[in-house]
Amino acid sequence: MTTLPLPHSRRQVQAGRLGRKRAGLLGRALIYTLLIVGAGVLLIPFFWMVSTSLKEQWDAYQFPPVWVPNPPQWQNYPMALTLAPFHVYFANTVRIVAFTVVGTLLSSSLAAYAFARLRAPGRDSVFLVLLATMMLPYAITMVPVFMLFNALGWVNSYKPLIVPAFFGNVYYIFLLRQFFLTIPRELEQAARIDGCNSFRIYWNIMLPLSLPALATVSIFQFMDSWNDFLGPLIYLRDEPLRTIAVGLAYFVGSNRVGPQMHLMMAASFVALLPELILFFFAQRLFIQGIVFTGVKG
Amino acid sequence: MVAATAGRPPRRRGRLARREAIECYLFMGLALMGFLTFQAGPIGASAYLSLTDYKLLGAPNFLGLGNFGRMLADPLFWQSLRVTVSYAVVTVPAQLALGLVVALLMNQSVKGIAVFRTIYYLPAVITGVAVAVLWRWILNPEFGVVNAVLSYIGITGPKWLSDPQWALRSLMLMSLWSVGGSMVLNLAALQGIPTELYEAVEIDGGGMWTKFTHITTAMISPVLFFNLVTGIIGTFQEFTRVYVMTRGGPVNSTLFYGLYLYQNAFAYLDMGYASSLAWTLLLIILALTLVVFRTSRLWVYYEGSAERA
Numbered sequence: 141m142t143t144l145p146l147p148h149s150r151r152q153v154q155a156g157r158l159g160r161k162r163a164g165l166l167g168r169a170l171i172y173t174l175l176i177v178g179a180g181v182l183l184i185p186f187f188w189m190v191s192t193s194l195k196e197q198w199d200a201y202q203f204p205p206v207w208v209p210n211p212p213q214w215q216n217y218p219m220a221l222t223l224a225p226f227h228v229y230f231a232n233t234v235r236i237v238a239f240t241v242v243g244t245l246l247s248s249s250l251a252a253y254a255f256a257r258l259r260a261p262g263r264d265s266v267f268l269v270l271l272a273t274m275m276l277p278y279a280i281t282m283v284p285v286f287m288l289f290n291a292l293g294w295v296n297s298y299k300p301l302i303v304p305a306f307f308g309n310v311y312y313i314f315l316l317r318q319f320f321l322t323i324p325r326e327l328e329q330a331a332r333i334d335g336c337n338s339f340r341i342y343w344n345i346m347l348p349l350s351l352p353a354l355a356t357v358s359i360f361q362f363m364d365s366w367n368d369f370l371g372p373l374i375y376l377r378d379e380p381l382r383t384i385a386v387g388l389a390y391f392v393g394s395n396r397v398g399p400q401m402h403l404m405m406a407a408s409f410v411a412l413l414p415e416l417i418l419f420f421f422a423q424r425l426f427i428q429g430i431v432f433t434g435v436k437g
Numbered sequence: 438m439v440a441a442t443a444g445r446p447p448r449r450r451g452r453l454a455r456r457e458a459i460e461c462y463l464f465m466g467l468a469l470m471g472f473l474t475f476q477a478g479p480i481g482a483s484a485y486l487s488l489t490d491y492k493l494l495g496a497p498n499f500l501g502l503g504n505f506g507r508m509l510a511d512p513l514f515w516q517s518l519r520v521t522v523s524y525a526v527v528t529v530p531a532q533l534a535l536g537l538v539v540a541l542l543m544n545q546s547v548k549g550i551a552v553f554r555t556i557y558y559l560p561a562v563i564t565g566v567a568v569a570v571l572w573r574w575i576l577n578p579e580f581g582v583v584n585a586v587l588s589y590i591g592i593t594g595p596k597w598l599s600d601p602q603w604a605l606r607s608l609m610l611m612s613l614w615s616v617g618g619s620m621v622l623n624l625a626a627l628q629g630i631p632t633e634l635y636e637a638v639e640i641d642g643g644g645m646w647t648k649f650t651h652i653t654t655a656m657i658s659p660v661l662f663f664n665l666v667t668g669i670i671g672t673f674q675e676f677t678r679v680y681v682m683t684r685g686g687p688v689n690s691t692l693f694y695g696l697y698l699y700q701n702a703f704a705y706l707d708m709g710y711a712s713s714l715a716w717t718l719l720l721i722i723l724a725l726t727l728v729v730f731r732t733s734r735l736w737v738y739y740e741g742s743a744e745r746a
Contacts, residue, residue: 167545168545168547171542171545171547172547174542175542175543175553178539178542178557179553179556179557182556182557182559182560182614182617183556184582185560185571185572185575185582185614186559188571188574188575188582189571189574192574200580201579201580202580203579203580203585203588204585204588204589205580205582205585246467247467247468247471248468250464250465250466250467250468251464251465251467251468251469253464254460254461254462254463254464254465255465258457258458258460258461258464259454259457259458259461260457260458260459260461260462261458263461263465266465266469269472270468270472273472273476275670275722275723275726276476276480276719277670277673277674277715277718277719277722278674279674279695279698279711279714279715279718280479280480280483280712280715280716280718280719281475281476281479281480281483282702282715283479283482283483283486283702283708283711283712283715284478284479284480284482284483284486285475285479286702287482287493287708288474288478288479290493304471304475306467306471307467307468307470307471307472307474307475308467308468308471308472310468313468338457338460338464342464363562363564366565367564367565367566367677369565369566369676369677369680369681370676370677370699373680373703374703384566385565385566385567385677386566388566388567388570389566389570389680389681391570392570392573392681401574401580404570404574405571405574408567408570408571409567411565411566411567412563412567412568415562415563415565416559416563419559419562419563420555423555423558426558426562427558427621427625430618430621430622
C-alpha cells in the first residue's frame with residue numbers, strides 16, 4: 141500500500157510534482173475552467189448563507205432572488221443571537237468542547253504510548269480488540285450507555301458528554317500510536333540511561349515531539365464535539381443546557397421564529413464560524429490526519 | 438523485539454520485563470476502563486436487550502428472537518433498509534468516481550492549485566446542523582438558490598425535500614457537495630505513485646489512457662477500497678442530516694436506518710426493539726464488509742503482495 145509517514149509526506153508530495161510534466165497551454169486552460177466552475181458550484185451554498193443573513197426579511201423571500209443585499213443588514217446578527225439564547229448555547233458548547241479535548245488528549249496519548257513503546261504480554265491482542273471496536277456501529281452501545289448514565293442520575297447534565305472523553309478514543313489512540321512509532325528511539329534510550337522513568341519519557345520527550353499529531357487530534361475532537369448532535373439531543377433536556385447544534389435544530393422548527401430565514405442564516409453562519417476559522421488556519425493538519433489514518437488504514 | 442534483549446542475563450531481564458508490562462497496562466488503564474465501561478459491558482447488555490421487550494420503565498421480559506420476527510413483518514424496517522441501500526448504491530460510487538476525477542485535476546501542476554484544494558475540501562470538513570439548516574434553505578422550492586439558478590435556464594425545479602419523489606434524490610445531490618473528503622485521500626494516493634512506473638509505460642510506448650488504466654487505477658485501488666467500505670458503513674449510520682432536514686419524511690421517503698433506530702429507542706422508548714435493530718445493523722455491516730473484502734482480491738492491488746496474489 142502507499143505509505144505516507146507523516147514527517148515525510150511533504151517531501152514526497154514535492155517529488156511527485158517535480159516528476160510530472162507540465163500540461164500544455166490548452167490542457168491548462170481546460171483544467172482551470174473545470175476547476176473554477178467546480179469551485180463556483182461548491183462555494184455558492186456559503187455565498188447564499190452569508191447573502192441571506194444580510195438581507196432584510198422581505199428580500200429573503202423574493203423570486204428571482206436578490207443576490208447581493210444592499211445595504212447589508214448587519215443588525216441581523218445581534219438580532220439572531222438574541223432571538224434564542226444563542227450566547228448561552230455557545231458558552232455551553234465551548235465548555236463541553238474544552239473538556240473533551242483535554243480529556244481525549246490525555247487518555248488517548250497515554251494508551252498510545254503504551255501501544256507504541258512498552259512491551260507486555262497480551263498488548264497486541266488488546267490493541268486488536270480495541271481496533272475492532274472501531275467497526276462497531278454507535279447504535280449498539282447507545283441504549284445501554286444511556287441506561288448507565290440514567291442510573292447514575294447524569295441525564296440532563298454535561299457528564300455523559302464529557303466523561304467518556306477521559307477514557308480514550310480508539311481512533312485517536314491509533315493515530316497517535318502510528319505517530320509515536322515514527323519517532324526515533326535513540327532519544328528515549330539516552331533518557332532511560334540518565335534514569336528517566338516511562339512517565340517522564342512520555343511527558344518530556346514523546347509529547348513535545350508529537351505536537352503536530354496532538355494538534356490533529358485536538359482539531360478532530362473539537363469538530364466532533366462542536367458538531368455532536370445525537371449526544372446533546374439524547375442527554376440534555378433543559379433549554380438553558382442546550383448546545384449550539386441542538387439549539388439551532390430547535391430554532392428550525394420553532395414557531396417563535398416563523399419565516400425569518402435571514403436570522404436563521406445569521407445564526408447558522410455564526411455556528412459555522414469556529415469551524416471555518418480552524419479549517420483555514422490548520423488545513424494542513426486536517427489533511428495529514430485524514431491521509432495518515434485513511435491511507436494507512 | 439525479543440532478539441534485542443536476548444543478550445542480557447535472564448533474571449534481570451525478567452524483572453525489567455515484568456516492570457515494563459505493569460507500566461504498559463497502567464498507561465493503558467484509562468482506555469481499558471473506557472473499553473470495559475463504554476464498549477464491552479454495553480455490547481453484552483445490548484445483546485441481551487435485543488432479546489427482550491425493554492421499554493426503559495419496568496423490567497425487561499425475555500422474548501427470545503421475537504424482536505427479529507417482528508422486524509421481518511415491520512414495513513418501516515424494510516422501508517428504512519430500502520432508503521438506506523438505494524442512497525448508498527447511488528452516492529458511494531458517485532462520490533468515488535467524482536472524487537477520483539477531482540483528484541486527477543488537482544494532481545496537475547498548475548499555479549494556484551492549493552487555493553482550489555482548500556475550496557474543494559472545505560465542504561467535506563464543515564458538517565453538522567448548521568449545514569443541514571443551510572441546505573434546507575438552498576433547496577427551498579420557492580425561494581431557494583437551486584431553483585433560482587434552474588429558472589434562469591428555463592427549468593421549473595422540483596419541490597425537492599417536500600416531494601416524496603425527490604426528497605431522497607435531494608439528499609443524494611447534497612452528498613456530492615462533500616466530495617472533497619474522497620478527493621483528499623485519492624490525491625494523497627496519486628502523489629504517492631512513483632514516477633518510474635509512468636516512465637516505464639512511456640518507454641513501452643503507452644499513452645495517457647494506458648497510464649491511467651494500468652498504473653493509476655491499480656495503485657490507488659486500496660484507497661478506493663477504503664472509501665467504499667467506509668462509505669457503506671457511513672450511510673447506515675446517517676442521522677443528523679436527516680433528522681434536521683426531513684425527519685424521515687415526506688411519507689417516510691427518507692427514513693434512513695439510523696433515524697428509524699433512534700426513533701424506536703428515544704421517541705417510542707422501545708429500547709429492546711431498537712437494540713435488535715442495532716444488532717441487525719451490525720450483521721448487515723459485517724456482511725457487506727465481508728463481501729467487499731472477498732471481492733477486493735479481484736480488483737485491489739497491494740504493492741509488494743503481487744506474488745501472493
